[in-house]
Amino acid sequence: MMLRTHTIRASANTSTAVVWAVSLAGSAFIILPIVFMVGTALKSDSAVLSVPVQLIPGEPKFSNFSKATQLIPFWRQMANSVLVAGMGAIGTVLSSAMAAYALARLRVRGMRAVFTIILVTILLPSQVLLVSQFLIFKGLGWYGTYLPLIVPSWLGGGTFNIFLLRQYFLTLPRELEQAAMLDGAGPLRTFFQVVLPQAAPALAAVGVLDFVSKWNDFLGPLIYLNETSDYTLPLGLAAFRGIYDTAWNYLMAASLLSVLPCVVLFLVAQRWVVRGFAVTTTKG
Amino acid sequence: MVRQSQAAKLSGGRRDPLRRRNQLVAWGFLSPWALGFVLFVLGPMVLSLVVSFTDYPILRPAQTRFVGLENYETAWNDDLLRHSLAVTLLYTAIAVPADLVVGLVLALIMNVRARGVAVFRTVFFLPIMISGTGGASVAVALLWAFVFQPRFGLLNAVLRFVNLPPQLWVASTKQVVPSLALMSLWSVGRSMLVYLAGLQALPGEVMLAAQVDGASSWRRFWQITLPLLTPMVLFNLILGLIGALQTFTQAYVITQGGPRDASLFYLIYLYRNAFTYLDMGYASAMAWILFALTLALTLLIFRTARKWVFYAAEPPER
């Protein structure tokens, strides 16, 4: 007998109809803004400010994309974003995995306290520490560099990630690690060669999500970056809006180009991300 | 030599050197986090606490004065702070339940084994791909700024298409907070995914047994599915709450706290105090107040959670 899923159904037909109706309505809500974004990016200057509003313009101007990337130093800023987000994500994955491993496997005094501290830190909004962190980074002499944006990730990147990865590590069977240690591998080697590969889905999830989050970070770069040539994409987009108030078409074109890398990354890593996400949250 | 101590590790005997070694290893693995915690979390927290007891003129630091609890007193009497708290809590009260419910409904719908459902799931996940799980990014905020535009934007175009009157959305003092909540619903994919994972991890035997027993699907949902999903609900609730209380980017990019301070979220007001009025002491006090509030709310939820969250291994408390 097939296990029926738990949708609320009276009869097969109405339930299929309900499923389709809700799915389509919901998808429309999600997709329409995206289509609108693409359509606006392709509108000419007059089409953008004309009524009635067209979703997709009759005469798409693909040249908007290249023009938009000239109005701000787009490619430079994208390269900067790749650097910051990439370096940050790698650091996050490594350092949070290490901390998570310690909390999951190594049962020693004080771990509980550490764990509680980590949980409480999740509650801290980052803007709260903005001013004080600024003063500390200034004291370290890191002002005007990428260091304030990258180094914190390498030193315990994201308490939430630690929590997630710990959940995942708890699900891994201990036998492989024990076998490795019997073979003479030290803890670090065991960690890198045995544990991490097993946790690949969760690590991918953490890495991708952290990359996207750093890609979109706005306040940090605003405060710490000095030279326009160092700017990341969110700053560039905000700058766009500051200069061209109603140039929605170029703004959407630039925005579209700036989100593409993250979308591509997600699609490539999708299966891993979903799996990693799912496993860690169900064991919560 | 080495093998002997490792064998001892496995057998659990000879605790002392084992423990110390494990201790060292554990702290070794934790050291990056620990260093970061002290430098970038604990340090700033203490510093901001200290600053909240001063009047710290950031551009003339030599003229810092110690003012004791004056900043907190001012906060207590500050109407605008109360207002910003009200705005933030209103937004939270709309956005979080909406996200919880809509996410659940969508997950239930998506949990059919039909061809093409995967496409829908990807669609709902698109906003997360674009803006991350943080819920807002500059690009998305700019997109929605145009979506909300009264004359040339998407939403009013849709309304006009179905012959409904166009709205002011973020240009209206009354509609701005609900509009921003609507925008947050665009990212419902995150909580939907969590629920989906939960649904797919439901213990098959229990469900099968209930079905065999002849329980109606409605009853199955309320008495079995939902209780088993409560950990997911708790997870999404906490994350959603914390995120909503910390709303900043959307308001900063789209409305700058307006119109007429109608969308003056707490963090926007904090930012204004820090960088327009250069009142770092007051801004730090505000930060600590928010932290205390978030902590209190979270503890409250955890306390009540014992009553309604059902972990598969334990019987529910009554």
Add this chain to the structure above:
Amino acid sequence: MGSSRSSALDALGQQIEAGVISRRQFVVRALALGLSATAAGTLLAACGGGSSNSGGGSSGKALTGTVQILVGYFGTGNQPAQAQVQEALATAYTQLHPGVKIEFLRIPSSSDAKTKLVALSAAGAPPDLVMPTGIYGTSLFLDEEIWLNLEDLLKRDGLTLDPYSPVTAVATHQPNYYGTSATGVVGLPVGVNDHALAYNPALFAQAGLPMPPTSWTDASWSYEGAFLTAAKALTLDGRGRHPGDAGFEPATVKQFGLGHFFRETLFFAFGGKYYDPGTKKATMASPGGIAGLQFASDLVNVHYVQPSRTVAASLGAGGGQGDEEQFLWKNGQLAMIDMGTSDISSYGKGAPFDFALAPMPAGPARRFSFLNLDVGCVVKASKNTDLAWEVLKYFSLEPDAAKRLAYDSYNEIPALKQNTDVFTSGVRSSLPKADPKVWIDGFEFAGADNEAWFPAFAEVNTLVGKAFDTIVDGRPAASVMPQLQATAQTEIDKWFGSHKLPS
């Protein structure tokens, strides 16, 4: 003939004093102007040809270093066309002084630029110059001692503010902070603007109205008189009815008589004042102030000649960032609009029709027009103040550079007296129906009242903005203004509790 040569010689004299040109360049140009070699030599000696007294003249020590200029502090200066001119000037300067590099730190959003300035200053790495800063911009952080008082440098180099238009000198000092004698100088003027009333002549003709006068002393053109009459005649609802006609429907108005008009203009024209330095009291709730704001509110809510904020938002094209009414103007839906000389490039030339200019109407107390002055300021904490000062002098005092910066880049009236013609001829050639004389004559009535510093400047300005918003949204001015005055007074008293006015 003679006067133009002597003014050219004046310019040369300033240039050699400012160390902008070398002695050889001076002699070459003086000769080109028709001076004899002897006369040129005498003049050179009299102007102190560049070696000792002008802090770094060309034949003295060479200038080296980097100067960083923050652009965007006042929300303008970063459009590509504007930036291009600035870069070209920077290159020109480096050609004159090869050891000097000028960099621009461009932050397009004004609030982000302010955050940046604070962050940089707090981090000990401030920019050297901030340019352009309006008066409001300098007032914002004046009491944080961010700006270098240029008085001493001016004296050291033997310079005065005489080369600039007289109006700029008053606004360049910051009364109340530097004391009633106001000798401190916050920045060197680059561009100056005032505001006039631009109108759409076609709409006036359609309504059968006489064109407004062009004289600032014509008493009939007053707010409560001809102006209001015209505005009502120019406002049309969906069925072509005017405010005051039977059956007029405010909700269907498709053409407004007035838009993008500042309530602060009315506040001052009716006799309002923010602050009295003598008594250290907030004075917003004077009868004139209350009457002015009530009139502003009535324009929207009683006479319906100006769109409310929500109506403008629903008809505009921006993201609610304040340009909605300019959009209506360009679409021919607004008959009269406040237009400053710096607005010409955005909605003056951008309008698809030829607009004309009228003076600001007279209020019961005075005729008032905003005076906006863009200055370049030296940041006090900069590591490079001397070099920054040299660069600032170039951008502000070197006639050609100053002209290009003020007019080509900032699109404003150049502050240097000798460069004003550039503006007048530019307007005459590009705007057929707009008479630049209206703007020039307006300076007599223009004031920086709304931007000049008073204690707790940032806090009080926010309070004022909010209060004025509520009045224009419909609350009676007679009840809001006293409240505003009281809360403003609290802030001002608090300020005096933790600061001191320099004497």
